[in-house]
Amino acid sequence: MSLKFILLGLLDQPRSGYDIKQIFEGTLKNFWNAELSQIYPLLSKLEREGYLESDLVDSSHGPRRRIYHRLAQAETELFDWLASEPDMPVARIGYLAQMFFMEKVSPKQRCGFLHRLRERFEQQHRFLSGLTAQYPLEDFEQNTPSQDDPQASSERYLARVLTMHHGVLRLKALIDWCDLCLCWFDRLPKNS
Amino acid sequence: MSLKFILLGLLDQPRSGYDIKQIFEGTLKNFWNAELSQIYPLLSKLEREGYLESDLVDSSHGPRRRIYHRLAQAETELFDWLASEPDMPVARIGYLAQMFFMEKVSPKQRCGFLHRLRERFEQQHRFLSGLTAQYPLEDFEQNTPSQDDPQASSERYLARVLTMHHGVLRLKALIDWCDLCLCWFDRLPKNS
Protein backbone atom coordinates (compact mmCIF):
# COMPACT_ATOMS: atom_id res chain seq x y z
CA MET A 1 0.00 0.00 0.00
CA SER A 2 2.94 2.36 0.64
CA LEU A 3 3.86 2.44 -3.04
CA LYS A 4 0.55 4.10 -3.82
CA PHE A 5 1.38 6.98 -1.49
CA ILE A 6 4.97 7.22 -2.69
CA LEU A 7 3.69 7.69 -6.25
CA LEU A 8 1.15 10.27 -5.08
CA GLY A 9 3.89 12.04 -3.12
CA LEU A 10 6.31 12.15 -6.04
CA LEU A 11 3.59 13.65 -8.25
CA ASP A 12 3.87 17.02 -6.49
CA GLN A 13 4.81 18.01 -10.02
CA PRO A 14 3.75 16.35 -13.29
CA ARG A 15 5.87 13.32 -14.13
CA SER A 16 5.81 10.16 -16.23
CA GLY A 17 6.27 6.63 -14.94
CA TYR A 18 9.75 6.67 -16.42
CA ASP A 19 10.60 9.88 -14.53
CA ILE A 20 9.43 8.25 -11.31
CA LYS A 21 11.61 5.21 -11.90
CA GLN A 22 14.61 7.58 -12.25
CA ILE A 23 13.83 9.00 -8.81
CA PHE A 24 13.71 5.51 -7.32
CA GLU A 25 17.09 4.70 -8.87
CA GLY A 26 18.62 7.99 -7.83
CA THR A 27 17.50 8.80 -4.32
CA LEU A 28 14.66 6.60 -3.06
CA LYS A 29 16.48 3.29 -3.47
CA ASN A 30 17.88 3.64 0.04
CA PHE A 31 14.48 2.86 1.51
CA TRP A 32 12.24 1.66 -1.35
CA ASN A 33 12.31 0.34 -4.87
CA ALA A 34 9.79 -0.45 -7.57
CA GLU A 35 10.12 -1.79 -11.10
CA LEU A 36 8.55 -0.12 -14.13
CA SER A 37 6.32 -3.18 -14.47
CA GLN A 38 4.86 -2.29 -11.09
CA ILE A 39 4.79 1.50 -11.56
CA TYR A 40 2.97 1.66 -14.91
CA PRO A 41 -0.04 -0.49 -13.97
CA LEU A 42 -0.38 1.23 -10.58
CA LEU A 43 -0.35 4.69 -12.15
CA SER A 44 -3.10 3.73 -14.56
CA LYS A 45 -5.09 2.14 -11.71
CA LEU A 46 -4.74 5.34 -9.68
CA GLU A 47 -6.00 7.27 -12.68
CA ARG A 48 -9.06 4.99 -13.00
CA GLU A 49 -9.71 5.52 -9.28
CA GLY A 50 -9.68 9.30 -9.60
CA TYR A 51 -6.39 10.14 -7.89
CA LEU A 52 -4.57 11.17 -11.07
CA GLU A 53 -5.04 12.45 -14.60
CA SER A 54 -2.64 12.04 -17.50
CA ASP A 55 -1.79 13.63 -20.85
CA LEU A 56 0.20 12.23 -23.74
CA VAL A 57 3.02 14.64 -24.53
CA ASP A 58 5.40 14.46 -27.49
CA SER A 59 9.05 14.29 -26.55
CA SER A 60 11.79 16.02 -28.53
CA HIS A 61 14.15 13.06 -28.09
CA GLY A 62 12.15 9.84 -28.02
CA PRO A 63 8.65 8.37 -27.98
CA ARG A 64 5.65 10.22 -26.55
CA ARG A 65 5.39 10.37 -22.76
CA ARG A 66 2.36 9.89 -20.52
CA ILE A 67 2.58 12.67 -17.96
CA TYR A 68 0.53 12.27 -14.77
CA HIS A 69 -0.58 14.99 -12.39
CA ARG A 70 -2.41 14.51 -9.11
CA LEU A 71 -5.92 15.62 -8.16
CA ALA A 72 -7.41 16.87 -4.90
CA GLN A 73 -8.29 13.38 -3.62
CA ALA A 74 -4.65 12.37 -3.95
CA GLU A 75 -3.46 15.19 -1.71
CA THR A 76 -6.10 14.49 0.92
CA GLU A 77 -5.16 10.83 1.25
CA LEU A 78 -1.46 11.63 1.10
CA PHE A 79 -1.75 13.95 4.07
CA ASP A 80 -3.81 11.36 5.95
CA TRP A 81 -1.04 8.82 5.38
CA LEU A 82 1.63 11.23 6.64
CA ALA A 83 -0.37 12.03 9.78
CA SER A 84 -1.15 8.38 10.49
CA GLU A 85 0.89 5.79 12.38
CA PRO A 86 4.46 5.07 11.27
CA ASP A 87 4.43 2.24 8.76
CA MET A 88 6.51 -0.52 10.36
CA PRO A 89 5.79 -3.92 8.83
CA VAL A 90 7.49 -7.07 10.06
CA ALA A 91 11.15 -6.84 9.20
CA ARG A 92 12.40 -9.55 6.82
CA ILE A 93 16.17 -9.57 7.20
CA GLY A 94 17.49 -12.44 5.15
CA TYR A 95 21.12 -12.21 6.25
CA LEU A 96 20.01 -12.41 9.91
CA ALA A 97 18.10 -15.59 9.14
CA GLN A 98 21.35 -16.96 7.73
CA MET A 99 23.18 -15.77 10.85
CA PHE A 100 20.66 -17.57 13.04
CA PHE A 101 21.74 -20.92 11.57
CA MET A 102 25.39 -19.95 11.11
CA GLU A 103 26.50 -22.24 13.93
CA LYS A 104 26.10 -25.10 11.44
CA VAL A 105 29.07 -24.11 9.26
CA SER A 106 32.80 -23.87 9.83
CA PRO A 107 34.45 -20.87 11.57
CA LYS A 108 36.13 -20.02 8.28
CA GLN A 109 32.82 -19.85 6.44
CA ARG A 110 31.21 -17.87 9.27
CA CYS A 111 33.93 -15.24 9.16
CA GLY A 112 33.91 -15.12 5.37
CA PHE A 113 30.19 -14.48 5.46
CA LEU A 114 30.54 -11.68 8.00
CA HIS A 115 33.40 -10.04 6.13
CA ARG A 116 31.37 -9.97 2.93
CA LEU A 117 28.40 -8.55 4.81
CA ARG A 118 30.57 -5.91 6.47
CA GLU A 119 32.03 -4.85 3.14
CA ARG A 120 28.55 -4.29 1.70
CA PHE A 121 27.50 -2.19 4.67
CA GLU A 122 30.76 -0.27 4.42
CA GLN A 123 30.15 0.55 0.76
CA GLN A 124 26.64 1.81 1.39
CA HIS A 125 27.86 3.77 4.40
CA ARG A 126 30.61 5.47 2.40
CA PHE A 127 28.11 6.39 -0.32
CA LEU A 128 25.55 7.87 2.07
CA SER A 129 28.18 9.68 4.15
CA GLY A 130 29.45 11.39 1.05
CA LEU A 131 25.92 12.36 0.09
CA THR A 132 24.96 13.83 3.46
CA ALA A 133 28.20 15.81 3.53
CA GLN A 134 26.77 17.79 0.61
CA TYR A 135 23.73 18.87 2.64
CA PRO A 136 25.01 20.04 6.05
CA LEU A 137 22.30 20.25 8.70
CA GLU A 138 23.70 23.63 9.73
CA ASP A 139 22.24 25.09 6.52
CA PHE A 140 18.80 24.50 8.03
CA GLU A 141 19.50 26.59 11.12
CA GLN A 142 16.62 29.00 11.76
CA ASN A 143 18.74 32.11 12.28
CA THR A 144 20.35 31.68 8.91
CA PRO A 145 20.12 34.15 6.01
CA SER A 146 17.52 33.80 3.24
CA GLN A 147 14.55 33.87 5.62
CA ASP A 148 13.04 36.19 3.04
CA ASP A 149 11.60 33.30 1.03
CA PRO A 150 9.84 31.15 3.63
CA GLN A 151 8.33 28.72 1.09
CA ALA A 152 11.47 27.86 -0.86
CA SER A 153 15.00 26.57 -0.10
CA SER A 154 16.13 25.04 3.15
CA GLU A 155 13.06 24.09 5.11
CA ARG A 156 11.43 22.24 2.27
CA TYR A 157 14.14 19.58 2.21
CA LEU A 158 15.18 19.09 5.84
CA ALA A 159 13.06 15.94 6.13
CA ARG A 160 14.75 14.50 3.05
CA VAL A 161 18.24 15.21 4.34
CA LEU A 162 17.27 13.52 7.60
CA THR A 163 16.23 10.37 5.72
CA MET A 164 19.83 10.14 4.51
CA HIS A 165 21.11 10.46 8.07
CA HIS A 166 18.93 7.47 8.98
CA GLY A 167 20.98 5.34 6.62
CA VAL A 168 24.27 6.68 7.92
CA LEU A 169 23.46 5.94 11.56
CA ARG A 170 21.87 2.58 10.79
CA LEU A 171 24.78 1.38 8.66
CA LYS A 172 27.32 2.52 11.23
CA ALA A 173 25.54 0.38 13.84
CA LEU A 174 25.46 -2.61 11.48
CA ILE A 175 29.20 -2.30 10.78
CA ASP A 176 29.83 -2.24 14.53
CA TRP A 177 27.67 -5.33 14.84
CA CYS A 178 29.73 -7.17 12.21
CA ASP A 179 32.87 -6.29 14.16
CA LEU A 180 31.30 -7.55 17.37
CA CYS A 181 30.42 -10.84 15.66
CA LEU A 182 33.90 -11.25 14.15
CA CYS A 183 35.46 -10.49 17.51
CA TRP A 184 33.44 -13.14 19.32
CA PHE A 185 33.71 -15.77 16.60
CA ASP A 186 37.48 -15.43 16.83
CA ARG A 187 37.45 -16.34 20.50
CA LEU A 188 36.05 -19.76 19.72
CA PRO A 189 38.33 -22.75 19.20
CA LYS A 190 39.10 -23.15 15.49
CA ASN A 191 38.48 -26.91 15.37
CA SER A 192 34.68 -27.07 15.22
CA MET B 1 13.05 -18.00 -1.11
CA SER B 2 14.47 -17.42 2.36
CA LEU B 3 11.42 -18.91 4.05
CA LYS B 4 12.20 -22.26 2.47
CA PHE B 5 15.61 -22.30 4.11
CA ILE B 6 14.29 -21.03 7.43
CA LEU B 7 11.86 -23.96 7.53
CA LEU B 8 14.64 -26.39 6.59
CA GLY B 9 16.85 -24.84 9.27
CA LEU B 10 14.23 -25.10 11.99
CA LEU B 11 13.68 -28.77 11.16
CA ASP B 12 16.98 -29.74 12.77
CA GLN B 13 14.58 -31.69 14.94
CA PRO B 14 11.13 -33.02 14.00
CA ARG B 15 8.40 -30.39 14.27
CA SER B 16 4.92 -29.58 13.05
CA GLY B 17 3.88 -26.44 11.18
CA TYR B 18 2.24 -25.26 14.37
CA ASP B 19 5.49 -25.74 16.32
CA ILE B 20 7.33 -23.69 13.70
CA LYS B 21 4.82 -20.87 13.97
CA GLN B 22 5.48 -20.78 17.75
CA ILE B 23 9.18 -20.28 17.04
CA PHE B 24 8.40 -17.38 14.70
CA GLU B 25 6.23 -15.77 17.36
CA GLY B 26 8.75 -16.39 20.10
CA THR B 27 12.19 -15.64 18.78
CA LEU B 28 12.33 -15.25 15.00
CA LYS B 29 9.85 -12.37 14.79
CA ASN B 30 12.71 -9.91 15.22
CA PHE B 31 13.90 -10.62 11.69
CA TRP B 32 11.22 -12.69 9.96
CA ASN B 33 7.61 -13.73 10.17
CA ALA B 34 5.30 -16.13 8.39
CA GLU B 35 1.64 -16.98 8.80
CA LEU B 36 0.36 -20.54 9.20
CA SER B 37 -1.36 -20.11 5.82
CA GLN B 38 2.09 -19.72 4.29
CA ILE B 39 3.86 -22.34 6.41
CA TYR B 40 1.50 -25.29 5.85
CA PRO B 41 1.44 -25.18 2.05
CA LEU B 42 5.20 -24.64 1.84
CA LEU B 43 5.92 -27.59 4.13
CA SER B 44 3.79 -29.88 1.99
CA LYS B 45 5.45 -28.52 -1.16
CA LEU B 46 8.89 -29.21 0.33
CA GLU B 47 7.75 -32.74 1.12
CA ARG B 48 6.59 -33.26 -2.50
CA GLU B 49 9.99 -31.99 -3.66
CA GLY B 50 11.90 -34.46 -1.52
CA TYR B 51 13.31 -32.18 1.16
CA LEU B 52 11.08 -33.45 3.97
CA GLU B 53 9.03 -36.39 5.14
CA SER B 54 6.12 -36.31 7.56
CA ASP B 55 4.21 -38.58 9.94
CA LEU B 56 0.80 -38.11 11.51
CA VAL B 57 1.15 -38.40 15.27
CA ASP B 58 -1.66 -38.48 17.82
CA SER B 59 -1.51 -35.79 20.44
CA SER B 60 -2.47 -36.31 24.07
CA HIS B 61 -4.17 -32.90 24.31
CA GLY B 62 -5.65 -32.03 20.92
CA PRO B 63 -5.97 -33.11 17.28
CA ARG B 64 -3.37 -35.24 15.51
CA ARG B 65 -0.19 -33.44 14.43
CA ARG B 66 1.77 -33.72 11.18
CA ILE B 67 5.41 -33.93 12.22
CA TYR B 68 8.03 -33.16 9.57
CA HIS B 69 11.66 -34.20 9.56
CA ARG B 70 14.28 -33.24 7.02
CA LEU B 71 16.16 -35.42 4.56
CA ALA B 72 19.72 -35.32 3.22
CA GLN B 73 18.87 -33.01 0.32
CA ALA B 74 17.54 -30.42 2.78
CA GLU B 75 20.81 -30.30 4.71
CA THR B 76 22.89 -29.98 1.56
CA GLU B 77 20.94 -27.00 0.26
CA LEU B 78 20.76 -25.43 3.71
CA PHE B 79 24.55 -25.47 3.99
CA ASP B 80 24.86 -24.05 0.48
CA TRP B 81 22.57 -21.18 1.47
CA LEU B 82 24.60 -20.46 4.62
CA ALA B 83 27.86 -20.42 2.66
CA SER B 84 26.45 -18.24 -0.12
CA GLU B 85 26.22 -14.46 -0.34
CA PRO B 86 24.42 -12.54 2.44
CA ASP B 87 20.77 -12.15 1.49
CA MET B 88 20.21 -8.38 1.30
CA PRO B 89 17.10 -7.53 -0.73
CA VAL B 90 16.06 -3.95 -1.38
CA ALA B 91 15.01 -2.42 1.91
CA ARG B 92 11.36 -1.30 2.06
CA ILE B 93 11.15 1.08 5.01
CA GLY B 94 7.65 2.51 5.04
CA TYR B 95 8.19 5.03 7.82
CA LEU B 96 11.16 6.49 5.93
CA ALA B 97 8.98 6.95 2.86
CA GLN B 98 6.60 8.90 5.11
CA MET B 99 9.54 10.89 6.47
CA PHE B 100 10.61 11.74 2.91
CA PHE B 101 7.35 13.63 2.37
CA MET B 102 7.05 14.87 5.96
CA GLU B 103 7.82 18.46 4.92
CA LYS B 104 4.23 18.64 3.68
CA VAL B 105 2.64 18.55 7.14
CA SER B 106 2.74 20.85 10.16
CA PRO B 107 5.64 20.87 12.64
CA LYS B 108 3.26 19.55 15.28
CA GLN B 109 2.33 16.54 13.13
CA ARG B 110 5.97 15.95 12.20
CA CYS B 111 7.04 15.82 15.83
CA GLY B 112 4.05 13.69 16.81
CA PHE B 113 5.01 11.21 14.13
CA LEU B 114 8.61 11.04 15.28
CA HIS B 115 7.66 10.67 18.94
CA ARG B 116 5.40 7.73 18.11
CA LEU B 117 8.15 6.17 16.02
CA ARG B 118 10.71 6.69 18.77
CA GLU B 119 8.42 5.09 21.34
CA ARG B 120 8.06 1.97 19.20
CA PHE B 121 11.82 1.66 18.74
CA GLU B 122 12.28 2.22 22.46
CA GLN B 123 9.87 -0.60 23.31
CA GLN B 124 11.58 -3.07 20.99
CA HIS B 125 14.97 -1.97 22.28
CA ARG B 126 13.96 -2.50 25.91
CA PHE B 127 12.64 -5.96 25.07
CA LEU B 128 15.76 -7.07 23.20
CA SER B 129 18.12 -5.57 25.77
CA GLY B 130 16.41 -7.54 28.49
CA LEU B 131 16.67 -10.68 26.40
CA THR B 132 20.37 -10.32 25.57
CA ALA B 133 21.14 -9.65 29.23
CA GLN B 134 20.11 -13.26 29.88
CA TYR B 135 22.78 -14.57 27.50
CA PRO B 136 26.02 -12.72 28.32
CA LEU B 137 28.67 -12.98 25.60
CA GLU B 138 31.24 -13.71 28.30
CA ASP B 139 29.70 -17.16 28.71
CA PHE B 140 31.02 -17.98 25.25
CA GLU B 141 34.64 -17.20 26.18
CA GLN B 142 36.92 -20.02 25.01
CA ASN B 143 38.88 -20.38 28.26
CA THR B 144 35.73 -20.92 30.23
CA PRO B 145 34.86 -24.07 32.20
CA SER B 146 32.72 -26.86 30.70
CA GLN B 147 35.07 -27.50 27.78
CA ASP B 148 34.42 -31.14 28.55
CA ASP B 149 31.30 -31.22 26.35
CA PRO B 150 32.38 -29.57 23.09
CA GLN B 151 29.17 -30.34 21.20
CA ALA B 152 26.68 -28.94 23.70
CA SER B 153 26.00 -25.61 25.44
CA SER B 154 27.68 -22.34 24.66
CA GLU B 155 29.20 -22.63 21.21
CA ARG B 156 26.07 -23.97 19.63
CA TYR B 157 24.14 -20.77 20.28
CA LEU B 158 26.63 -17.92 19.96
CA ALA B 159 25.35 -17.04 16.48
CA ARG B 160 21.80 -16.83 17.83
CA VAL B 161 22.78 -14.56 20.69
CA LEU B 162 24.57 -12.32 18.20
CA THR B 163 21.39 -12.00 16.11
CA MET B 164 19.80 -10.43 19.21
CA HIS B 165 22.68 -7.97 19.53
CA HIS B 166 22.00 -6.92 15.95
CA GLY B 167 18.60 -5.68 17.02
CA VAL B 168 19.96 -3.93 20.09
CA LEU B 169 22.59 -1.98 18.15
CA ARG B 170 20.26 -1.23 15.25
CA LEU B 171 17.44 0.04 17.48
CA LYS B 172 19.83 2.18 19.51
CA ALA B 173 20.95 3.88 16.29
CA LEU B 174 17.34 4.42 15.20
CA ILE B 175 16.42 5.99 18.54
CA ASP B 176 19.41 8.32 18.18
CA TRP B 177 18.18 9.17 14.69
CA CYS B 178 14.71 10.08 16.01
CA ASP B 179 16.37 12.38 18.55
CA LEU B 180 18.43 13.99 15.80
CA CYS B 181 15.28 14.59 13.75
CA LEU B 182 13.35 16.03 16.70
CA CYS B 183 16.28 18.28 17.55
CA TRP B 184 16.50 19.73 14.05
CA PHE B 185 12.76 20.02 13.52
CA ASP B 186 12.61 22.10 16.72
CA ARG B 187 15.03 24.63 15.28
CA LEU B 188 12.62 25.50 12.52
CA PRO B 189 10.12 28.35 12.92
CA LYS B 190 6.82 27.03 14.27
CA ASN B 191 4.61 28.91 11.78
CA SER B 192 4.90 26.77 8.66
Added chain:
DNA sequence: TGTTCCATGTAATAAGTTACATGATTTA
Protein backbone atom coordinates in the same frame (compact mmCIF):
# COMPACT_ATOMS: atom_id res chain seq x y z
C1' DT C 1 -21.80 -22.76 28.12
C1' DG C 2 -18.68 -19.75 26.12
C1' DT C 3 -13.77 -18.71 25.39
C1' DT C 4 -9.21 -19.89 24.55
C1' DC C 5 -5.86 -22.92 22.84
C1' DC C 6 -4.59 -26.76 19.80
C1' DA C 7 -4.17 -28.07 15.01
C1' DT C 8 -4.54 -28.18 9.86
C1' DG C 9 -5.77 -26.58 6.01
C1' DT C 10 -8.04 -23.72 1.54
C1' DA C 11 -9.36 -19.44 -1.09
C1' DA C 12 -8.96 -14.95 -2.51
C1' DT C 13 -6.33 -11.02 -2.85
C1' DA C 14 -2.31 -7.96 -2.80
C1' DA C 15 2.41 -6.87 -3.69
C1' DG C 16 6.57 -7.61 -6.05
C1' DT C 17 9.89 -9.84 -9.61
C1' DT C 18 11.35 -11.55 -14.04
C1' DA C 19 10.66 -12.08 -18.64
C1' DC C 20 8.80 -10.60 -22.89
C1' DA C 21 7.32 -7.32 -26.68
C1' DT C 22 7.69 -3.04 -29.21
C1' DG C 23 9.70 0.79 -31.37
C1' DA C 24 11.99 5.54 -31.72
C1' DT C 25 16.24 8.34 -31.08
C1' DT C 26 20.90 9.21 -29.90
C1' DT C 27 25.71 8.15 -29.75
C1' DA C 28 29.98 5.60 -30.81
Added chain:
DNA sequence: TAAATCATGTAACTTATTACATGGAACA
Protein backbone atom coordinates in the same frame (compact mmCIF):
# COMPACT_ATOMS: atom_id res chain seq x y z
C1' DT D 1 25.51 -0.26 -38.10
C1' DA D 2 25.51 -1.67 -33.43
C1' DA D 3 24.62 -0.40 -28.75
C1' DA D 4 22.59 2.45 -25.34
C1' DT D 5 18.96 5.23 -23.79
C1' DC D 6 14.14 6.72 -24.00
C1' DA D 7 9.54 5.15 -23.28
C1' DT D 8 5.34 2.22 -22.36
C1' DG D 9 3.31 -1.56 -21.56
C1' DT D 10 1.66 -7.04 -20.79
C1' DA D 11 2.18 -11.85 -18.95
C1' DA D 12 3.63 -15.22 -15.91
C1' DC D 13 5.16 -16.23 -11.63
C1' DT D 14 6.50 -15.85 -6.63
C1' DT D 15 5.74 -14.26 -2.13
C1' DA D 16 2.89 -12.71 1.55
C1' DT D 17 -1.62 -11.26 3.81
C1' DT D 18 -6.41 -11.73 5.12
C1' DA D 19 -10.36 -14.22 5.42
C1' DC D 20 -12.73 -18.48 5.75
C1' DA D 21 -13.71 -23.39 7.34
C1' DT D 22 -13.39 -27.18 10.57
C1' DG D 23 -13.30 -29.50 14.85
C1' DG D 24 -11.35 -31.43 19.43
C1' DA D 25 -9.66 -30.39 24.29
C1' DA D 26 -9.06 -27.52 28.37
C1' DC D 27 -10.72 -24.18 31.40
C1' DA D 28 -13.60 -20.76 33.80
